[in-house]
Amino acid sequence: MRRLSLLSENDNTIRRLEWAVLLLFAGLLVGSYVFLNGQSDRTDLISPPLTAALLVANLIPAILLLVLFGRRIAKGRAAKSAIGSSGRLHVRLVALFSLLASVPMLLVVIFASLLFQYGVEFWFSDRARGMLENANDLARGYYSQNQRDVGEETITMAGDLRNLLKETNIASPDFAEAYVFQVLTRKLNESAIVEYGKDGVARTAAAVEPDSRDQRTKITDAVINQLKAGESYVVTAKSNKIEAVTALDLNGDIFLYAARDSNMLALSQWERAQEVLQDYDDLFSRSRSLQLQFNIALFVISLLIVGLALWIALVVADRMVRPVGELVHAAKRVTEGDLATRVPTPMERDEIGTLGRAFxxxxxxxxxxxxxxxxxxxxxxxxxxxxxTVLESVTAGIISLNIDGEIRLINSRAQALLAKEGDNLLDRQISEIAPEFSDLIADDIENTIIEFTSGTEIRTLEVKIVAENSGHVITFEDITQRLLDQRRAAWSDVARRIAHEIKNPLTPIQLAAERLQRRFGKNIGEGEEIFTQLTGTIVRQVGDLRNIVDEFSSFARMPKPVFRMDNLVDIVKQAVFLQDVAHPKIAFTFEAEQQEVPLVCDRRQLGQALTNILKNAVEAIEQRSENDQDFNLADGQILINVDANDGKLSIILDDNGAGLPADRERIIEPYMTTREKGTGLGLAIVKKIVEEHFGDISFSDAPTAGTRVEIIFDPMKLERLGQNSAAPAIHDENVRSFGAIRKQTAKKVRK
Structure with missing residues (x-):
């Protein structure tokens, strides 16, 4: 912006300079015109220094105007060029060429003007004029002298002939001889005696060396009148001869004509002298005009020279800028991605050509x-x-770090395990995202198992770290479910063994206690009450142990589900109805968009799972009412929703009870319970039933307070199991056989 401001200010300064120079030039022109027209005698020459000063004073602003105009042209040509710049190269070349042309030209103009002015001043000086006039006077005097000589010779010859005519007749030979002698001795070339008769007709009485013309025509009325007026002779100068006429007998109208050939060289010199003097007079009258014309010519030629220099500067600048412009245009195309562009191969072997070839x-x-x-x-x-694709398809999370611990690559599974779905984790520090991993890298641990808090869940991760020169690669996998399955399998085996080892002696113990009560209870006497109380305690505790053993047996050896088409809404309604009747103080709400939701399932097991979940919800509400004084049992709410969308069936249960524990991932493990009388097998059984129905179960915080349980089934997978009835039949037979064995064993104990 500052550069643009400076350029704008510079343009404004140049514009003001142009107007100032233009006004100065116009003022000087007007002043010079007024000064020249104000002179009193316009034929007088102006002094050479003043003329040169006026010329230079008008020439300098004119040159400046021309240079400024050339600068405008240069900037315009530069703006239209491929470079599209401000035209600094053009302007500099214009200024340089203008300076190179103007300085010597001004010196030459001053010298030429002074030289011409002083020469003109000398040419039109009195001395030069005197020389020309003297030469002309000499030529005129010489020619006039010849004319006087011819006239005087003619008068003398007329006197001699007049005397001779007194002695002889004009027609006599003596007169003719004397007449010829007179003509030749006086160096006359021709002569004639003309007589006018009474009739007024001129007749040639005598002639010497007459030419082809009639001499009578030489004696005109004007000549006769001049002679009669008192002139002694009349001389006429021709181009080739000098003629003179005088009177022999003025009364008798007899005239003498004489002529001498002119000196052609003298005549031509005299005529030339007259022409030179005439031309000189003409030039002198136009001397001031010539002086001004010469200075104007110098002025125009000077401007033409400067203009030629400007034109050469523009041409040179264009030739210099053209290859540069081609380079700039090619460079712009290269920046736009056109790497196939080339500049025309320059023929010159100069720096520009070298640059083009290098480009x-x-x-x-x-x-x-x-x-x-x-x-x-x-x-x-x-x-x-x-x-x-490979990284997205693997089940393990993968993170690539640079040497500074910044994340360079992370797959979606890693983001899911870190509970960072949708976040942009690239270029972020691993210490911000997962400080546990940063600690492992700092301790140079390569393989380990850690517990990681992912959002609100605690996950068990198996971590492997590989160190590289460019950083680290972290691979980690969620083994929470694997460990849960291992623990559940171990607990299932333990439960089966416990049920086998404990259940066998329970029946004989119970039967023995009952037999002791019947046989000896009435014969003890004073200790009968205590005896009855003790045997009753034995029977009750055996019953409790039997219930525990039955749950162990149910968990360790759950029967295979019997898959039949059923209505999921009815199953859920039945489970809700039983709990609603058993717990009337708690508000149960059931919602279903459809009253008929078909599902292939084991109605009994699915109902058992829903009953266990509802019981847990009721117990959570009761626990909250005991621990929270502001919460009563009547405030308890359980909402059950059945939904069928996108090919999936879901059962969502929300309660406002005590909520999930911190280690919520372990609540489905066997024998994991937060209640005093709980066995920890209810949710484990629910998990197993849901998995056998190819479903998923998840636990999370409810939108309000409490817990949300969500069960999702895939009806398409379950539909393929609908016609399989062999397994349930075998299972029922096994159940009946097991019941018969229990009855036979009881009879044997009684005996």
Whole structure:
């Protein structure tokens, strides 16, 4: 922005300078015109220094205007070029060429103006004019002298002939001889005696060396009138001769004509002198105009020279900028991704040509390398996609760290295990996301099992850490369910053994206590009450032990489910109804969008599972009412919802009881309970029943207070089991056989 502001201020300054120079130039022109027209005598020359000063004073602002105009043209041409710059190169070349042309030109103009002015001043000085006039006077005097000589010779010859005519006749040979002698001795070339008769007709009385013309035509009325007016002779100068006429007998109208050939060289010199003097007078009258014209010519030529220099500067700048502009245009295309672009191969072997060839080599290499890089990137992209597909398909979480502990790669399973779904974990520190992993890396632990709090759940993770030069790769897997299955299998085996070892002596003990009560109870006397109380205690405790053993047996050896098509809504309603009747103070709410929800299931086992879940919800509400003084049993609420969407069936139970414990992942483990009288087998049995129905069960916090239990079934999987009835039949037979064995054993004990 600051640079743009400076450029704008610079343009404004240049614009003001242009107007100032234009006004100065106009003022100087007007001032010079007024000064020149104000001179009193416009034929007088202006002094050379003043003329040169006026010329230079007008020339300098004119050159500045021309340079500024050239600057505008340069900027416009630069803006239209491929570079599209502010035209600094053009402007600098214009300024340089203008300076190189203007400085010597001004010196030459000053010198030429002064030289011409002083020359003109000398040419039109009095001295030069005097020389020309003297030469002309000499030529005129020489020519006039010749004319006087011819006239005087003619007068003298006329006197001699006049005397001779007194002695002889004009037609006599003596007169003719004397006449010829007179003409030749006086160096005349021709002569004639013309007589006018009474009739007014001129006749040639005598002639010497006459030319082809009639001499009578030489004596005109104007000549006769001049002679009669008192002129002694009349001389006429022709181009080739000097003619003179005088009177022999003025009364008798007899005239003498004489002519001498002119000196052609002298005549031409005299005529030339007259022409030179005439031309000189004409030039002198136009001397000031010529002076101004010469200075104007110098002014125009100077501007033409500067303009030519500007034009050369623009041409040179264009030639210099054109390859640079081609390079800039090619560079822009390269930045846009067109690596196949090339600049025209320059023919010049200068720096610009070298730069163009280097640019072409560079783009050629870039194109080759880019093609190779694109190919490599495609291969890397394919490999990366393959690796990402593999990473997304594995069940383990994988995190790649750089040397600084920043996450470079993480799969979706890792985000799910860390409860960070949807978060952008790239470039974040592992210490922020999972401090447990950061501690393992700091302690150089490669393989271990840790407990990790994922949101509100505690998970058991098996962690493996591999150190690399570029960082670490962490692989971890959730083994919570695996450990739970292992513990459940172990507890199932333990339960089976306990049931086998404890159940066998329970029946004889109970039967023995009952027999003692019947046989000896009435014969004891004073100790009968105590005896009866003791035997009753034995029977009751044996019954309690039998119940525990029965639960062990149920958990260790649950019967196989009998899958038949049934209505899930009826099963849920029945379980809710039983609990609602047993616990009238608690509000049970059942919701179902459809009254008929078909499901292939074991009605008895599924009802048992729902009953166990409802019992746990009731016990959680009772526990909260005991621990929370602000919560009464009547405030308890249990909401059951059956929903069928997206091909799945779900049963959602929400209560407002005490809620889940901290180690909520272990609540489905066998013998895991938070109540004093609980066996810890209820939810374990529920988990097993749900799994045998190919379903999933999850525990979470309810939207309000309490616990949410969600059971999801896949009807399509269960539908394939609907016609399998062999297993249930075998199971029923086994149950009946086991009951018969129990009855036979009881009879033997009684005996």
């Amino acid at each position: 072409n080599r560079m783009t050629e290499r870039l194109e080759t390398q880019t093609t190779a890089l694109l190919t490599a990137n495609e291969q890397l992209g394919s490999r990366r996609a393959f690796i990402e």
